[in-house]
Amino acid sequence: MIRIALADDHKMFAKGIAGLLEEEDDLRVDGIFSNGKDLLDFLKTHEVDVILTDMNMPVLDGAGVLEAIKKTSPKTKAIVLSMYHDEAIYNRSMKLGADAYVLKNSDPDELIYTVREVFEGNYLPSYSKLQQQTESDEYTDYYKLKFQLSKRETQILRMIKNGMTNKEIAASLNLSLFTVEAHRKKIHSKLKVSSVSELIRKAIDIGI
Amino acid sequence: MIRIALADDHKMFAKGIAGLLEEEDDLRVDGIFSNGKDLLDFLKTHEVDVILTDMNMPVLDGAGVLEAIKKTSPKTKAIVLSMYHDEAIYNRSMKLGADAYVLKNSDPDELIYTVREVFEGNYLPSYSKLQQQTESDEYTDYYKLKFQLSKRETQILRMIKNGMTNKEIAASLNLSLFTVEAHRKKIHSKLKVSSVSELIRKAIDIGI
DNA sequence: GAAAAAATACCCCAAACAGGGGATTTTTTC
DNA sequence: GAAAAAATCCCCTGTTTGGGGTATTTTTTC
Incomplete structure (x- = not known):
């Protein structure tokens, strides 16, 4: 069972993602938060395998979350959810220790796949993977x-x-x-x- | 039981909204589609009470959906989901017969509330309601x-x-x-x- | 009702954009 | 391998932004 916590300030979207992941038998969402601080507070008392975080959030943003996570619970994997196909943001995320970068408008299966691969330690993030995400989008x-x-x-x-x-x-x-x-x-x-x-x-x- | 069908080209978001609505006992999502045409095809053989539609969609957009719905199944209520707090888009939606206009970054409860009110026929759309949606947002x-x-x-x-x-x-x-x-x-x-x-x-x- | 903040209006100048044209080279397609 | 499409580069002109001021009136706040 892969334990997940996520933070995204778009509540509808956050709840959405959570529901999506919950549908999978091997995934479990233990916490949904709308800013980075609430997520970190949760992690003080709960252990999860993978966190999903938006970059743009009030109070404490994605960058802050990544920094804190890598310090306090280095075993926890972190996946960045982003609206932007932007090399600068991608690079910043990677520098801060993100294990993957997934676009919000990519296919839900893409996200599920990435969560599993990241958890297994098989995922090698690369900018070309990001290219593929937009290119494989039928719309x-x-x-x-x-x-x-x-x-x-x-x-x-x-x-x-x-x-x-x-x-x-x-x-x-x-x-x-x-x-x-x-x-x-x-x-x-x-x-x-x-x-x-x-x-x-x-x-x-x-x-x- | 309020029967719902929805169309949004952001698959993650669409699945998300659906999950959110499904959590309510009196709401049921019968169909999730990523463009207007698929939604209309579904409505040929299925009856629903409320449809939720994004405005920007490939193949057939929200405007097309509203026009078609008002012709073929005038009893079906239509709620527009939009990213934009934009008076022009709001007015266009209303002119095309939308029963409500909800922002994607508003609170999930706001959406659920609106679905119920629209279904009951109690909802009176107004631009000031749109103002409130952004203003009540804590973020x-x-x-x-x-x-x-x-x-x-x-x-x-x-x-x-x-x-x-x-x-x-x-x-x-x-x-x-x-x-x-x-x-x-x-x-x-x-x-x-x-x-x-x-x-x-x-x-x-x-x-x- | 005085002080602070917001909203209003104006000037100057440099940079960036928008739209009109034309022309050559490279790549793709059939 | 000819035709079509894409990519490249240039000129000209007018509009819109961006950043630096200053100053008056209106509204809010305490």
């Missing part, structure tokens, strides 16, 4: 078909969504600023938007 | 305390997040463009961000 596929974004466009859209400027994107991909601007114009026309804010919103909606 | 409270955003700042942040430009916001609130810019600068310094994209992301993180 992203649908939108890819609907909006016909090319690979480069998808990549750049993701970077814009993650808060990067055209200049930063150009530097990061070794492209001319003009090229990035050209891609951006194409993205705008394909997604029928005309500003960053609309763009980001659309990107979130279609789960890119 | 938004936490962030309000942390970042000390004023009312006006919160309002403007929400409008920026919803894709409006300073000019549009100024026009909509009957303010000078300078004023909106001034507020925006304050918001930036309070949230420690320096661009729209970071701003929107932060707004989503703190659930505004």
Whole structure:
């Protein structure tokens, strides 16, 4: 039996995940919390095998949880739940000792699989696994078909969504600023938007 | 027994909500779908009392679901689940015949309460109810305390997040463009961000 | 009712974005 | 291997943001 505790400030989502995991015979959710502090308090008196934590939480965020866990109960495995396909957040999580990084809009089976593998100690986190999570998502596929974004466009859209400027994107991909601007114009026309804010919103909606 | 069917493209979330509702003795979830079309297909052969639907879905979105439902099974009540505290989306939902509009980051009890009231025919949707949903959220409270955003700042942040430009916001609130810019600068310094994209992301993180 | 906070409005300047065009090279597809 | 699509780069122009000020009026708070 794999004992689990989780923290996520979106209560509906937290309860949701818990129900999902409880359906599995070998998984048991012992605690559901909506911030990191409540989770850590719980862990003072209860032992679990795996914790799932969101990064953005009030009072004590995911980073704080990871740090504390690695100190106080190093045997406990930690899986980060994140809304963002963002390399910077991914790297920060790993540095803080996370054992896995799962996107919130990935398939529920993906999460269950990861919990088991992490528990067994067989899971080797990598950024390419994160790539796969978004790529295997059938709905992203649908939108890819609907909006016909090319690979480069998808990549750049993701970077814009993650808060990067055209200049930063150009530097990061070794492209001319003009090229990035050209891609951006194409993205705008394909997604029928005309500003960053609309763009980001659309990107979130279609789960890119 | 209130019979429910729901559609949301975030599978984890959909399964989550379902589990949450199933915990109540008087609620039963007969179908969980990840797009509007699958939900409508189900409704051809099954009768339910209340449907819950996300607005942003592939294949057939929430608007399409509402339109179809009101035609084919007008007795079925429809509740819109939305990520966005956005008056435009709210109004569109209502125009299309939604019986209620519930935010995804509101309290689970809020949703359960709304399902029951809508089923009983006692629920009168209003935009002020939407206001309450965000305001009663304890975590938004936490962030309000942390970042000390004023009312006006919160309002403007929400409008920026919803894709409006300073000019549009100024026009909509009957303010000078300078004023909106001034507020925006304050918001930036309070949230420690320096661009729209970071701003929107932060707004989503703190659930505004 | 005085002090503090919020909301309002304005100026300046530099940086970033948005949209219009055109053109070449590389890669994919059939 | 020809045609189509994707990716690259450049120019021009106007709009929108971002950050630095200052200052007055309105509202809140104690």
